[in-house]
Amino acid sequence: MTIVYDDTSEDTGSVPIRRIKFTINGKKKIAEVEPRLLLSHLIRRGLELTGTHMGCDTTNCGACTVLVDGKPVKSCTMLAVQVDGHEISTVEGLAGQSELHPLQEGFKQEHGLQCGFCTPGMMMAAKALLDENPSPTEDEVRWALSGNLCRCTGYQNIVKSVLWAAEKLRGSAE
Amino acid sequence: MYPSRFRYEAPRSLDEAVSLLREGGDDAKVLAGGQSLVPLMKLRFASPELIVDINNLPGLDYEKQDADGTIRIGALRRHASLERSELLKSRQPVMAAAAPLIADPIVRNRGTLVGSLCHADPQGDWASVVTALGGQVVAFGPGGRRTIPITGFVSGPFQNALAPDEIAIEAVIPAPKGTPAGGYLKLERRVGDFATVGVAVALEMSGGTVIRAGIALTGVGGSTISAGEAAQALTGGPLSAQSIAQAADLAAGAANPRTDHRGSAEYKRHMVKTFVARILSRADGGATVAERAA
Numbered sequence: 199m200t201i202v203y204d205d206t207s208e209d210t211g212s213v214p215i216r217r218i219k220f221t222i223n224g225k226k227k228i229a230e231v232e233p234r235l236l237l238s239h240l241i242r243r244g245l246e247l248t249g250t251h252m253g254c255d256t257t258n259c260g261a262c263t264v265l266v267d268g269k270p271v272k273s274c275t276m277l278a279v280q281v282d283g284h285e286i287s288t289v290e291g292l293a294g295q296s297e298l299h300p301l302q303e304g305f306k307q308e309h310g311l312q313c314g315f316c317t318p319g320m321m322m323a324a325k326a327l328l329d330e331n332p333s334p335t336e337d338e339v340r341w342a343l344s345g346n347l348c349r350c351t352g353y354q355n356i357v358k359s360v361l362w363a364a365e366k367l368r369g370s371a372e
Numbered sequence: 373m374y375p376s377r378f379r380y381e382a383p384r385s386l387d388e389a390v391s392l393l394r395e396g397g398d399d400a401k402v403l404a405g406g407q408s409l410v411p412l413m414k415l416r417f418a419s420p421e422l423i424v425d426i427n428n429l430p431g432l433d434y435e436k437q438d439a440d441g442t443i444r445i446g447a448l449r450r451h452a453s454l455e456r457s458e459l460l461k462s463r464q465p466v467m468a469a470a471a472p473l474i475a476d477p478i479v480r481n482r483g484t485l486v487g488s489l490c491h492a493d494p495q496g497d498w499a500s501v502v503t504a505l506g507g508q509v510v511a512f513g514p515g516g517r518r519t520i521p522i523t524g525f526v527s528g529p530f531q532n533a534l535a536p537d538e539i540a541i542e543a544v545i546p547a548p549k550g551t552p553a554g555g556y557l558k559l560e561r562r563v564g565d566f567a568t569v570g571v572a573v574a575l576e577m578s579g580g581t582v583i584r585a586g587i588a589l590t591g592v593g594g595s596t597i598s599a600g601e602a603a604q605a606l607t608g609g610p611l612s613a614q615s616i617a618q619a620a621d622l623a624a625g626a627a628n629p630r631t632d633h634r635g636s637a638e639y640k641r642h643m644v645k646t647f648v649a650r651i652l653s654r655a656d657g658g659a660t661v662a663e664r665a666a
């Protein structure tokens with residue numbers, strides 16, 4: 199797998215390349231990467247999983263949130279080499295073959311998105327929350343999503359969507 | 373944005389890490405949580421030639437208590453673990469109070485307390501908390517370990533006392549001799565923002581008397597500020613309206629804020645006074661306060 203960055207460096211020295219092995223959405227992968235490659239670029243350019251968005255590129259917005267070993271991280275602020283031996287989950291891994299994940303359904307039911315740019319990050323942060331705490335309060339949902347910015351919805355419906363999904367996951371939603 | 377090119381090493385032992393740092397000299401950087409370093413590298417404010425990633429070093433992800441009550445926090449302990457720590461909640465409530473106020477929950481999954489102390493950002497919250505508690509940092513280098521008091525460790529804005537071939541391996545919080553009380557109050561523009569003003573107060577109470585006090589300020593000077601005179605004014609007596617007012621005034625006097633997009637110098641100084649008084653007025657009886665205000 200090759201990912202190309204502009205070569206802006208003055209030096210003509212050799213380019214350090216690392217071979218890494220990792221799992222993404224349950225699939226095992228091998229990649230050869232420059233150590234400076236960001237995880238977000240490995241995912242979007244290398245693996246062509248463009249569901250992970252980049253909103254700010256400055257660690258503020260959370261649109262690039264993915265799970266590494268089950269924990270949400272901002273993929274624009276981690277090096278791809280660091281996932282060697284680890285497991286990544288992105289929004290593409292949420293849905294099954296023919297069924298949406300309850301979180302995706304929840305965002306649809308409760309109008310949890312407008313432009314949808316923040317949505318993948320919101321869903322991954324919410325997934326980590328629900329994995330740890332299947333019955334969160336509204337406050338706990340707001341707290342867990344406080345690292346994810348949305349410029350459209352005013353958050354109200356995002357919170358409702360996550361609570362909807364929590365209920366469905368607990369098996370009590372219709 | 374992406375960093376400039378560097379060589380990357382992820383050693384499996386401290387000795388290996390130190391010899392890599394020695395090799396790299398001033399052009400090498402330790403990578404811990406990366407939540408300060410990676411953004412700086414992307415902006416090319418930092419362009420290290422060698423990155424020594426310490427995330428694979430064994431045995432640094434801990435918080436533990438010695439028999440005498442001293443608390444030790446390993447270099448790979450993330451903010452998120454400290455936020456959930458039962459040990460801190462019961463033994464060092466001022467730290468437990470501050471942990472959830474650092475950055476946002478996703479950044480807290482990666483960032484470390486020790487990394488934050490090393491980064492020495494005048495707006496870093498942990499440096500103030502650890503300063504108020506009279507903490508230390510343990511460094512490991514070619515000559516072995518040495519312990520550095522936090523006030524000497526943070527040597528200026530974004531500067532620490534480590535030699536280029538030293539790694540900070542743990543933060544140490546001395547055992548309280550009395551009942552801990554105090555707290556951390558942080559004024560921020562929105563969740564996840566750095567402090568406009570942060571105030572850490574760490575008291576140790578015994579029978580209604582303050583037997584030790586530490587006060588430190590975030591974001592109101594070129595570096596973390598230890599408000600020693602304010603703390604001194606509290607030590608040896610009970611908390612009274614008078615001693616609280618005096619400490620609040622002295623702390624405001626120790627602040628050296630600058631007017632910027634987060635607020636005017638005058639406003640920030642006023643908030644230092646308000647926060648010190650607010651924490652102290654609730655601290656009687658051993659209470660701990662933690663709040664973000666916006």
Ligand SMILES: Cc1cc2nc3c(=O)[nH]c(=O)nc-3n(C[C@H](O)[C@H](O)[C@H](O)COP(=O)(O)OP(=O)(O)OC[C@H]3O[C@@H](n4cnc5c(N)ncnc54)[C@H](O)[C@@H]3O)c2cc1C
Nearest residue numbers: 402404405406407408409475483484487488490496497540
């Ligand atoms: C959006 C955002 C908001 C934030 N908000 C806040 C906030 O409100 N309050 C706050 O305090 N912080 C905040 N931070 C910073 C965050 O707390 C960082 O985690 C912390 O400053 C650095 O810790 P780190 O482990 O990520 O260190 P890194 O980024 O890996 O390293 C930072 C520096 O310290 C050095 N270093 C790290 N560990 C060691 C070590 N063990 N030995 C020697 N050198 C070391 C590195 O070489 C580097 O120079 C925020 C960050 C972001 C991205």
Ligand code: FES
Nearest residue numbers: 253254255260274
């Ligand atoms: S793109 Fe990573 S936090 Fe905004």
Ligand code: FES
Nearest residue numbers: 312316348349350
């Ligand atoms: S739906 Fe547009 S940013 Fe959230």
